[in-house]
Amino acid sequence: MKMPVTPQKLATYLDTHLECDCGHEHYASLKAVKVGEGALNELPALVRELGFKHLYLIADTITNKIAGERTMEILNNAGIKATIRVLTHAAFDEATVGELLIHKPADCDVCVAVGTGSINDMTRFFSFRCGLPFITVATAAPMDGFASSIAALNVENLKTTFPAQPPTAIIGDTDILKNAPYSMIAAGLGDLLGKFTCLCDWKLAKIIINEHYCANIVNLTEDCVQNVLAGADKAKDRDPKVIGEIMEGLVLAGVCMSLAGNSRPASGCEHHMSHYWEMMFEQAHKRPAPHGIQVSVATVLVLKLVEALLKRDIDFNAARAKAKAYDRAAWEAEINAAYGPAAPGVIAMENKAKKNDIEGCLARIDAIEANWEEIKGLLAALPESENVANLLKGLSAPATPAEIEVEGEMLKRTFLYCKEVRDRYTIFQLAWDLGLLDELSDEVIASL
Ligand SMILES: [Zn+2]
Numbered sequence: 279m280k281m282p283v284t285p286q287k288l289a290t291y292l293d294t295h296l297e298c299d300c301g302h303e304h305y306a307s308l309k310a311v312k313v314g315e316g317a318l319n320e321l322p323a324l325v326r327e328l329g330f331k332h333l334y335l336i337a338d339t340i341t342n343k344i345a346g347e348r349t350m351e352i353l354n355n356a357g358i359k360a361t362i363r364v365l366t367h368a369a370f371d372e373a374t375v376g377e378l379l380i381h382k383p384a385d386c387d388v389c390v391a392v393g394t395g396s397i398n399d400m401t402r403f404f405s406f407r408c409g410l411p412f413i414t415v416a417t418a419a420p421m422d423g424f425a426s427s428i429a430a431l432n433v434e435n436l437k438t439t440f441p442a443q444p445p446t447a448i449i450g451d452t453d454i455l456k457n458a459p460y461s462m463i464a465a466g467l468g469d470l471l472g473k474f475t476c477l478c479d480w481k482l483a484k485i486i487i488n489e490h491y492c493a494n495i496v497n498l499t500e501d502c503v504q505n506v507l508a509g510a511d512k513a514k515d516r517d518p519k520v521i522g523e524i525m526e527g528l529v530l531a532g533v534c535m536s537l538a539g540n541s542r543p544a545s546g547c548e549h550h551m552s553h554y555w556e557m558m559f560e561q562a563h564k565r566p567a568p569h570g571i572q573v574s575v576a577t578v579l580v581l582k583l584v585e586a587l588l589k590r591d592i593d594f595n596a597a598r599a600k601a602k603a604y605d606r607a608a609w610e611a612e613i614n615a616a617y618g619p620a621a622p623g624v625i626a627m628e629n630k631a632k633k634n635d636i637e638g639c640l641a642r643i644d645a646i647e648a649n650w651e652e653i654k655g656l657l658a659a660l661p662e663s664e665n666v667a668n669l670l671k672g673l674s675a676p677a678t679p680a681e682i683e684v685e686g687e688m689l690k691r692t693f694l695y696c697k698e699v700r701d702r703y704t705i706f707q708l709a710w711d712l713g714l715l716d717e718l719s720d721e722v723i724a725s726l
């Protein structure tokens with residue numbers, strides 16, 4: 279089938295090989311997504327359609343109460359064989375894997391994650407290692423990781439990611455999702471807000487470093503986020519329609535990553551800020567704010583930086599002079615100070631990526647200058663930071679870094695060095711290429 283040029287319903291993009299005018303073939307292995315009021319009731323029909331005979335449900339004591347008991351009742355009433363394991367070892371570590379293995383029915387042919395976050399990750403991993411598919415019954419929609427194919431587990435007391443698999447089907451019953459803690463609803467919306475800046479990053483990469491780009495995937499994501507935002511103020515009333523749209527938007531973001539074959543459609547500089555904060559909190563043995571909340575705060579900061587950049591008259595020759603003065607040894611010293619024990623990994627990545635090397639930077643400055651009007655147009659089309667901040671405040675969600683305990687030196691270092699967590703062209707790399715990242719971030723911090 280041809281990849282649609284105008285955005286279609288989510289189902290159009292599932293388990294179908296799509297030939298695209300971007301030159302790539304896109305594919306997402308997810309087979310079914312049911313989102314809406316009473317969607318859980320569709321599980322028996324879905325299970326029959328997919329041909330599964332014995333379901334192994336995985337829940338913890340909380341998600342069992344929220345959705346596990348109800349799911350078992352629906353399956354039992356429909357005459358579908360199901361076994362549930364309510365975890366007694368819920369640290370999502372080696373003991374959890376052991377518990378799941380010990381109690382796994384010999385003839386089960388599919389696992390079902392009843393929950394979000396860690397339960398999904400554990401089921402994603404466990405089912406993958408057992409050679410079984412899995413289905414997600416979501417109990418909240420706080421981030422876009424549903425369709426992901428990697429899993430984070432605690433192994434030897436360290437959060438470690440492992441290859442795993444995306445689910446075969448996802449169920450988001452809004453009768454369940456609307457009762458999720460309010461902070462989770464705001465977090466889900468926050469993760470979607472970050473799509474504006476990450477898609478802008480991708481557009482910049484296309485223009486400046488000629489990266490492969492798919493306009494159809496970008497339009498699909500943008501269309502979905504705009505649609506969700508139109509009703510976002512009703513999220514605080516737990517409006518089931520809006521909650522369903524957030525859930526579907528988060529699933530779609532995951533599907534778009536599968537289609538693209540990388541995380542460009544869903545993660546950019548706003549996520550790099552969040553990754554840096556995660557690392558810093560982990561090093562300080564502190565718990566960071568939920569992922570989606572971090573992303574929404576970061577999005578406001580990126581938008582402020584863009585606004586400060588757009589006010590400048592760019593002196594491209596000054597940028598070239600600055601690029602030529604790049605001092606690799608000084609950079610390494612700064613990375614050591616900013617990343618602590620994580621610095622060697624960051625430095626090793628730059629050794630391969632060479633994104634800060636003088637020659638590459640000068641070539642990019644030429645490309646930026648040649649396309650400056652188009653680039654300015656892209657940046658100017660982003661939402662206003664004030665509007666996004668007001669939307670967050672209206673939802674009683676944090677809108678400033680201080681509200682999530684990111685302040686002072688850590689905040690400044692985030693602006694300067696978060697781009698080093700990935701080899702990826704972003705708005706921050708653009709500001710760095712122009713020799714303005716330092717000044718602009720001071721301006722943004724002073725305005726907070
Ligand atoms: Zn995210």
Ligand SMILES: [Zn+2]
Nearest residue numbers: 298300492494
């Ligand atoms: Zn494409």
